[in-house]
Amino acid sequence: MSGRGDGIVNGRGERRRTAWRVHGLSVTGYRHRRDGVPCQDAWRADDTGPVTVLAVSDGAGSRSRSAEGSKIAVKLATDRFGRRVSGRRTEATAVHGLLRAAYREVRDEFLRQTAEAPDDFAATLTVVVLAPTWIGHLSVGDGFVLLRAGVEDGEPQFHLLPTAPEVSEYSNETVFLTSSDAEKWVRTACVRDSGVDGVLLSTDGLAQAALANSHGRPQIPNASFASTMFASLENAGDDPHADTEALAAFLRSDRVTAVNADDKTVLRAVRS
């Protein structure tokens, strides 16, 4: 299951017989639509036995082949992270090391495949591994991940996994897989909470809509965004195509565009 461009046709996937129901979608942002530039975001989800791997990537706006770069990144990520995790029982304490090892494999292969000019393919990468007893997260660049876990006062609780530290004064500057010191900026997290029943990955195009401000940075989940995103996957309508269209229309709407005109990607998983 993978996302290409607007991904409506390919991005309709609903998976059965696995622990998680997954749906992903990338839409071309207003600026790229206006300039006739293809979507530079990509997403992909893969099942490898009991493990589901989710990945989103944002190709650098200023690089000529970043739309290809983001597709290579998510393909390699689901493949390599899946291979590393499946077929072995990994203790949660070993997860960070495992994620980093998988990351290095992805990076090395990415650099090999783009050897002609890796920087032209620059892309961020955010990966979540849904294993039976833990959830692993690795990110390079400014993608982000929301979790739904627990209920307080009858309201579901949402959590933002720690995001990468800012690399400069300006938020539009970030780190890519191809950055020479990328490994220094890689973030990993391991969550061992069986109460997590929703996971959402996104590229920075949705940061303003999905996150609310708190103490100097947009750092807490926007509950109205998160609850709608998870609920709409759990209570899908009868027509998956119409559901995807409704989501795409929201992502392309003026009010979402006004706060960020970049490409948008949402990759969601809820326990089935």
Add this chain to the structure above:
Amino acid sequence: MRRDQQPRPKSPPADFAHIEIGNNAQRLPLVLCLDTSHSMRGTPIESLNEALRSWTRDLRDDVSLSASVEIAVITFGGQCVNAWQGPYPLPPQAGVSPFVSAGAFQPPQLMASGVTLMTEALELAMQIVMARKQELRQSGLQHYRPQICLVTDGIPTDRNGHPTDRWRRLVPVLSHEQQERRFRLYAIGVGGVTSHGAQVLEALAPKFNARLEGFPFRDLLQMMSASASAEQKGAGDEVFEKIFSRFTQRPAWEH
């Protein structure tokens, strides 16, 4: 009677309309630092006012810029330097930010008279940019690299209208600030700016300075919008240079 004729009741697709989205767009502070001294009287100031009005409409209609770009106007003319919050001049030391979201911006109606306090105007521009960045950070908003656009048809003077060299004290400051990428400064000479005037602009903004025929304010403001879009895209320096040279080298019949 055939069966299956009854349409199955359909549950509608999800409704995303009630998702609340505050305006936490990444901000792009943009300062227009405009010469309104005596020599701008008549057609030049009128065409500047008209260009500001049409640019304001364009910005408001641009869904990718209207919530992100924030405009402040600084004028140097009369006997002083003025900061404007949209159409209103702010009293000195007002302690109020002159920046207004492009979606809500209304241009001031400018008049021309007096001297050319260019140095003081640029100092105020840097000051309000710095203060705005701090405000944005405090309210948890991210921002792009601000843009300052200086437009003049003259040379820096003191309060008595005598040419002055005080602008030289800005050169090392501007150079350092630009190196630190605190903002991007454009310095544009219009009308009959002299070669001395052009040298001043070159010293202030070594990369983005120009000496233009006539008063092409409309093109100039469009160039600022194009740079703002490039900034949002995370474009490299070469893109800004290209946008700028396309503006300064546009065909004569467009002047």
